[in-house]
Amino acid sequence: MARPTLASLAAELGVSRQTISNVLNAPQRVKPATLDRVRAAIEAAGYRPSAAARQLRTRRSMNLGMRLMPVTDGINGSILDRFLHALTESAQGAGYRLTLFCADSHEDEVLQYGELLHVAGIDGFILTSSSRDDVRTKWLQDNGTPFAVFGRPWEDASAQHPWVDIDGAAGTGEAVSILAGQGHTRIAFLGWKDGGSVGDDRQSGWERAMGALGFSEDGSGLCTSATDTVTGGISGGRELIERGATAIVCASDSLAIGAAEILRELRPEQFLPGRPAGPGLRAAVVGFDDTPVAAALGLSSVAQPVEDAARHIVRLLTFELADRRGEGSAPEQHVLLAPHVVERVPLPLAAPH
């Protein structure tokens, strides 16, 4: 994949790399004849026409900005890292690069937009971790800056900006269906304390699926919440098992790892005291995010199509940045993608011989 580079182009034209750099960045310093010759060669050589040539025409920097959110526990955080990788690749495929910055809060992020736009020359922004009454989307809209959000505006029905999100409720609903198909009827939900909009959404999917299956009469005792850690999963899982749950849908893999730890410590006679689970029925846990840890431990988990989400976001933002009177029709402005459950069996451990 030998792409022409500025160096190879300079060699071909018999000019210095500095001259080509000047053509692109400071054309007023280049003699008109040279300017025309180099510009023509750039277009003709197919030298990144999508990036360099468009940059010449539009004065865009071809640079998208995104705030890098702080590191979380790294278990559920791995989802944002997959997103970042997919975003960088999609942006590059569209001729853009991704520039990262840090901020302490949504408000601090807004304070940095001005400099990023005017000093760093960022063309548009990708936002993550959307919230209700998001100060960032308001600022960007008022300022006329192109942007796209990974995350819904939730109850802000007036929000018209482009966004892409993943339908968490559909994921927990599918988890309930799979567990019911295995014979479970006492399927619990272990959510986050203060789960916010995302947590509420995941819980609502479980509730609806339980209702649709006619299990809703059992619902009241089969839902609890815990801090989003493995130890939270242990305590929440124990509570739900004591209330008679035979299966647990969790809002995260951290919680699921803890709940699974409890299940593996239980001996058959301790499992469901007074409530036989029925022939062949095994206690089961489903996590959320399909993290590498879940894969390593053999835990089923709801997988989010973050790579698809990244591609959609780049498509939305680059359409916004391109000349919108072009031929292509506008992409769907609000995209809700469906996750799916990855089913696994716990690590098969042959007895040591």
Place this chain on the structure above:
Amino acid sequence: MARPTLASLAAELGVSRQTISNVLNAPQRVKPATLDRVRAAIEAAGYRPSAAARQLRTRRSMNLGMRLMPVTDGINGSILDRFLHALTESAQGAGYRLTLFCADSHEDEVLQYGELLHVAGIDGFILTSSSRDDVRTKWLQDNGTPFAVFGRPWEDASAQHPWVDIDGAAGTGEAVSILAGQGHTRIAFLGWKDGGSVGDDRQSGWERAMGALGFSEDGSGLCTSATDTVTGGISGGRELIERGATAIVCASDSLAIGAAEILRELRPEQFLPGRPAGPGLRAAVVGFDDTPVAAALGLSSVAQPVEDAARHIVRLLTFELADRRGEGSAPEQHVLLAPHVVERVPLPLAAPH
């Protein structure tokens, strides 16, 4: 933390944001009087003097480039993500931003340098995953481009470029000392198949520490390798336990999770057949990278100071980019940082009541 933004500066000076943008990016379009007034205000307001003002003086873009390596299994990969976060923060603290790009190989990375330097205006590069005979460092040196590497040049003694690395051998050596302090003498090493320079380094630390403790006579049977996965850890761990190991130092947390799975399945009478472990001696595993999974499962692990590494790399590269005749003395060009073992006990699971 209300930083002045270009917007607030524009309001204060009674000029448009476009004017300020022109002062920074196209000064030839601004009237000389306005130019002087805005430049003075930028300097005086302390408006990011390290970034904006230096950008005016030096014509640098204040943009550092780094290739985002492909997603790995996500267990050991989390270390590179922590590095990325720390790098973005350190760069921002020094007035620089971090721009990401993707490449298929070291060779492809080199092919993109030209465009990144001349079209995107990248000032310098941060490289990861160094290898022997690295084509990238050669290209950058020949081209006179500033860069710094996270990773040693290994046996390439002629390499003079700035690098920062973490002393893996010191980490596995410390793991051996800790296990020996607990009473273990049959301490094994579980490495990677085709571990490369990094794998060899981690193994050499174990070897040296075992020799120093006088345990080297047992060494031959207490070292094996496996593919870098949890199932690899299970098979490798079983092999080492059958050879009489009571403790295992692993080249990664993926391997350690697998080895720990084997240990927890063993009943006391299966552990060390014919070789009593001695009173109070518990089988033990130490992983490498101190990943979130290790923390969640209560596994001891060697922690790499990646945040320190990121700060050193930014210091090396920004020194290279700044006027080197300034007053500050040059930072150490080759930095080897020591990791340390985070000791943990496996998750304390109270018996269900």
